[in-house]
Amino acid sequence: MTKTAHDFAKASAKALGDRQSRAILHKAIGHIRVLRQRSVNAMPDFAERQARAVAVRDKTLAKLPELLEKLEASVTAVGGRVHYAETAETAATLVARILSERGAKLVVKGKSMVSEEMGLNEVLEAAGIEAVETDLGEYIIQLAGQRPSHILAPALHVSKEQVSDLFARKFGRTSTDIPEMTRIARDSLRQKFLAADAGITGCNIAIAETGTVTVLENEGNIRLSGSCPPIHIALMTLEKVVETLADAAVVLDILPPAATGQTLPVHLSFFTGARREGERDGPREMHLVILDNGRSDILADPKLRSILRCIRCGACLNVCPVYQSVGGHAYGTVYPGPMGSVISPLLKDNPGDPRQPFACTHCAACSEACPAGIDHPALLQELRRRVSETETDLPVAAFSLLARHPLLFGGAAAVGRLFDPKLREVAAVAPDAPVGRFLRCREFPGLARPFSRRFKALARRLKRLQGGRA
């Protein structure tokens, strides 16, 4: 096994020990799932909408380089600037440089997974720039010194009571009443919006023909981050572009229902360039940073390309039995769950555990839920194949060899039967070995007299019985 910085098996085992977190996670995901189901049920034509969205995503990927050029031209035409970054690290450095050159000291951020991927907050901090998260969930996570655990609901793993304690510590003011808690956070954040030198946002969809950056949210903080401060920096990964406004509408048709069960989110912002002559508000400068971090290689790979259809709705996380049990942090990457298990190992910077694609039961709930029609099990299978090619898997090789020779296979089973009662003891002696851990919650079933030895007599008896009845 390759040595890795992150070991999902260990991290997940540890996460499973935390009963309280698991209970919170369950409740929260269960709630989202119900909302989603309700909204999908309310749209009898959801499948058609979905098919249209998949077609738009595929069309986009088929001409991605051309669309990015178009996007760059459009953004430039409306007074913005486009920057390409090959890796997460170069992207973060680039953002820090833009800010430092302009003497920025305080930055407000709207939720952005891309900035997490870049490790932006740390880089900004090192450059002496304070970055304040303004999305409530993200703000909570930042105050708590944690990382998001879900691509859509970053604080999904935190309970209301935990947030209340956190607020008491940080603000000396608290409540467990949600509107009141929101007010406490807002009081602290409002001053930041007014004082900020720049605002950083993510991007759900970029529209090539108009140079527009679109973001969806329920709180309005991203909207303020992108319009209040004098500089707006939007971050996106390169596949987030679509060609036209009409194409964006097709994606918007399925994203909120699949994500939060809403028809549309509370706020849907379209940021198009910087403030123009004669306009009274909006940022004076607008930058769009487009991150690659391994994605152009994925695009060039016909077997894996379809993961770039992902619209970050989080539906696959919410139905994944593994994610539901271990939570997002165990993955050790920015993108957890099924979509993360596919995309993370393919990223250049911070790819996570290369064995991540193996941590899946092949239940296919993810592909069933995915509005972008991504076949995660097939993609994970391809990644497993690539990892396995480079290593020897002795148990599997031995099993396969035996299975090629029926006599040996039967013989091995016979030997197994001989030792049958002893196997349980083996598990007791080596409780930390895989077999021991496997049997910790299972009663060893034992090996039976093979079916094939009983078949002939059984078939004869059954035929006789059947004949008698007929």
Next chain:
Amino acid sequence: MEAFLFIPCLVEHVLPQVGEATTAVLVRAGLTPVLPKGQTCCGQFAYKRGRADLVRPLARRFVEIFQDAPVVVCPSGSCTAMVRRYPSLFAEDDPFREQAAHVAAKTFELGQFLVERLGLTDLGARWDLTAALHGSCQTTRVLGAGSATEALLAKVAGLTLVPLARPERCCGFGGAFSIDYPEASEAIVAEKIDDIVASGAEAVITAEPSCLLNIASAMAKRDLPIRALHLAEVLAGEGI
């Protein structure tokens, strides 16, 4: 008509009663079950570990064994799904690919075979039992045989099906997954069992031997008085 039995290794060596029940059900459906010699394992385990190269020789053996069968019937959704994938393991220009496709096309999961090929739903079985159905992921989502299972169970006299809160949820076995990530697997099966217990069922029924084994062995560890039955056992009726 003869129906060739494809008995997965797990059934052959651990759950022979499932093979017996399958035989009985086929006889009751008016078929003559045939058990060709030399079958071992479909290679699913190696496939899920990403080792298609180790599955290929097993696929070749399988195709040789079942080439001339009029139809191949298997009491496992996941093993049937594996056989259906065989053609994809061989290159486009490999003549073997076509042979594999030929065999894959006539291989069926038991329930799907009965309902979709024979048009049978009522096999005259009787069980006085309150049971919950665990629709295995491979049988339902991957193979699309879930509705056949339901149709067959609906016709079993005396059987009352009680719903699970999350019938669609995986039991956490996933072949190598349960050995590579035993803690996560344990957590997932624990929930499945909690769900079964909460349903008040006296038994849990599934069409997938791996799920059956996983759920049954985890229930046994907890000393729960709940039976675990394969679809074939239910269709064969009490006391074959």
